[in-house]
Amino acid sequence: xxxxxxxxxxxxxxxxRTAPALIALVLGVTVLTCGTALSSPxxxxxxxxxxxxxxxxxxxxMGIAVPLVSPVLIAVMASRQVDIEHRGNGWTLAHxxxxxxxxLCRAKFASTGALVAxxxxxxxxxxxxxxxxxxxxxxxxAGPWLGYTAWVTVVGLALxxxxxxxxxxxxxxxxxxxxxxxxVFAALSSAGMPDRLxxxxxxxxxxxxxxxxxxxxxxxxxxxxxxxxxLLLAAGAGALFLSATRRFDRQEA
Amino acid sequence: MGSVRAELxxxxxxxxxxxxxxxxxxxxxxxxxxxxxxxEPLTDGWHTLWMRVVVVYGLFPLATGxxxxxxxxxxxxxxxxxxxxxxxxxxxxxEAVVGKLAAVAVLAAAMQAVLTAGVVAAGKAVFGLPGPxxxxxxLISVLIVVVCLPVAALQSxxxxxxxxxxxxxxxxxxxxxGGLLLxxxxxxxxSLAVPYGLTxxxxxxxxxxxxxxxxxxxxxxxxxAVWALVSTVLVTVATAALLDRRDAG
Numbered sequence: 001x002x003x004x005x006x007x008x009x010x011x012x013x014x015x016x017r018t019a020p021a022l023i024a025l026v027l028g029v030t031v032l033t034c035g036t037a038l039s040s041p042x043x044x045x046x047x048x049x050x051x052x053x054x055x056x057x058x059x060x061x062m063g064i065a066v067p068l069v070s071p072v073l074i075a076v077m078a079s080r081q082v083d084i085e086h087r088g089n090g091w092t093l094a095h096x097x098x099x100x101x102x103x104l105c106r107a108k109f110a111s112t113g114a115l116v117a118x119x120x121x122x123x124x125x126x127x128x129x130x131x132x133x134x135x136x137x138x139x140x141x142a143g144p145w146l147g148y149t150a151w152v153t154v155v156g157l158a159l160x161x162x163x164x165x166x167x168x169x170x171x172x173x174x175x176x177x178x179x180x181x182x183x184v185f186a187a188l189s190s191a192g193m194p195d196r197l198x199x200x201x202x203x204x205x206x207x208x209x210x211x212x213x214x215x216x217x218x219x220x221x222x223x224x225x226x227x228x229x230x231l232l233l234a235a236g237a238g239a240l241f242l243s244a245t246r247r248f249d250r251q252e253a
Numbered sequence: 254m255g256s257v258r259a260e261l262x263x264x265x266x267x268x269x270x271x272x273x274x275x276x277x278x279x280x281x282x283x284x285x286x287x288x289x290x291x292x293e294p295l296t297d298g299w300h301t302l303w304m305r306v307v308v309v310y311g312l313f314p315l316a317t318g319x320x321x322x323x324x325x326x327x328x329x330x331x332x333x334x335x336x337x338x339x340x341x342x343x344x345x346x347x348e349a350v351v352g353k354l355a356a357v358a359v360l361a362a363a364m365q366a367v368l369t370a371g372v373v374a375a376g377k378a379v380f381g382l383p384g385p386x387x388x389x390x391x392l393i394s395v396l397i398v399v400v401c402l403p404v405a406a407l408q409s410x411x412x413x414x415x416x417x418x419x420x421x422x423x424x425x426x427x428x429x430x431g432g433l434l435l436x437x438x439x440x441x442x443x444s445l446a447v448p449y450g451l452t453x454x455x456x457x458x459x460x461x462x463x464x465x466x467x468x469x470x471x472x473x474x475x476x477x478a479v480w481a482l483v484s485t486v487l488v489t490v491a492t493a494a495l496l497d498r499r500d501a502g
Contacts, residue, residue, distance in 0.1 A: 017420060020423075021423050024423060024426075024427050028426075028427060028430045031430070031434060032430055032433065032434060035433075035434040035437045035438055036437060038437075038438065039437040039438060039439070068313055068430070068433075069426070069430060072317060072422065072423070072426045073423060073426065075419070076419040076420070076422060076423045076426075079418070079419045080417060080419050080420070083417070083418075083419070172268070173324075173418035173419055174267075174268055174271070174272070174321065174324075174325060174328075174418065175268075177321055177324075177418070177419060177422050178271060178272055178275065178276075178321060181276060181314060181317050181318060181321065182275060182276070182279050184313065184314060184317075185279045185280065185282075185283040185314070186283075188283065188309070189283045189286060189287055192287045192290060192291055193287075193290055194290070197290070
């Protein structure tokens with residue numbers, strides 16, 4: 001994979017309306033998180049307290065908004081980025097230019113993945129800014145916040161890799177988007193499942209255990225997510241993506 | 254009627270059945286599965302089960318599912334010379350647009366039938382609930398199909414304008430998020446006026462969730478249905494006018 005192939009993918013995005021999808025991802029998660037938090041009883045009342053309750057409400061709300069919005073929009077970005085190759089016979093063109101189909105997929109992952117990671121950082125930062133704006137005086141729980149942001153980035157990148165492969169294998173976009181919508185159920189359900197069960201539905205099932213807050217006996221308390229699972233997901237998804245794209249490299253375009 | 258029949262024929266070769274069956278069954282499995290895993294009993298029998306399955310389904314997946322179906326019915330017409338074949342027939346643009354809407358409406362109705370059947374099956378087989386599903390939920394199921402019409406008309410229009418399969422689905426998702434926000438922030442009148450908010454509100458009728466009063470009245474059902482039909486007509490006429498202009502260009 002060369003830098004030129006990655007730069008080429010960024011150039012393709014101009015006509016693919018990737019920017020609106022990316023903005024929808026950032027704003028969708030931010031606005032839904034803020035809306036869910038504002039509708040939570042006691043959120044604004046406790047903003048002036050020294051207790052971390054309001055930040056926990058925001059983290060919990062992000063735990064609802066992220067799995068609702070991200071899977072479908074990441075699938076849309078992946079699907080559009082690959083669909084142009086099917087439509088314009090770009091696989092053959094790229095192969096003739098020295099970029100094999102697998103390398104093209106890796107270039108798509110590097111370019112779109114950078115944007116997905118930036119989007120996660122952006123919505124995470126915007127939610128902190130919102131917390132400050134509504135007057136939360138307690139310090140931001142930096143550890144859980146950064147941990148959750150990193151975890152969501154890993155799941156988002158795993159989803160992106162999966163949808164890039166799906167779109168490359170199956171030209172019918174219905175398959176990728178249908179799976180993405182179904183994945184939202186898995187992502188939302190994973191919040192109420194024991195972690196071991198949720199991990200059976202990768203990568204969507206990893207959204208639930210990532211949330212570092214939860215209700216115990218009616219109170220919103222801090223939890224410690226099993227961070228090792230996120231590392232294993234990153235390693236597993238990375239290995240699968242690399243091996244699948246290497247197989248693409250050996251195939252006729 | 255020719256256009257409607259032609260669109261229904263095209264559906265035979267599409268994979269629309271996968272969305273129609275899988276999406277509502279995933280909603281039932283998710284609602285019933287969470288109830289079993291959490292060990293929370295269905296305190297109010299069928300009503301609790303309906304709320305756990307259908308309210309969540311209406312908040313987001315329903316409108317996004319209709320968006321996928323809208324993209325699906327226009328998919329073939331964006332390929333090769335099929336758009337010319339569609340517009341080259343001796344029928345008006347309005348008839349062509351109504352044909353597309355009818356196809357999405359039939360699929361949305363089938364999706365609701367699968368959802369209702371899934372709730373009944375889960376209620377009986379998993380939770381052993383006594384008696385049949387209360388009749389009011391059959392009436393609400395009909396209402397849900399009717400409120401899907403404006404979303405179907407809007408999404409069909411977007412899929413007509415956008416060649417991409419995925420882009421209208423992204424717009425549908427954004428609409429769902431907007432509808433969900435209106436419900437969460439209790440913007441009563443606006444949520445009823447906007448198609449994506451209306452689907453969310455219709456799935457909440459009788460459950461007492463969010464802004465719902467918890468009672469089912471003929472007035473509530475009729476007012477939602479009438480507004481849904483009026484907005485469907487408005488969107489369909491606008492879409493047909495747009496198709497006419499673009500075709501002439």
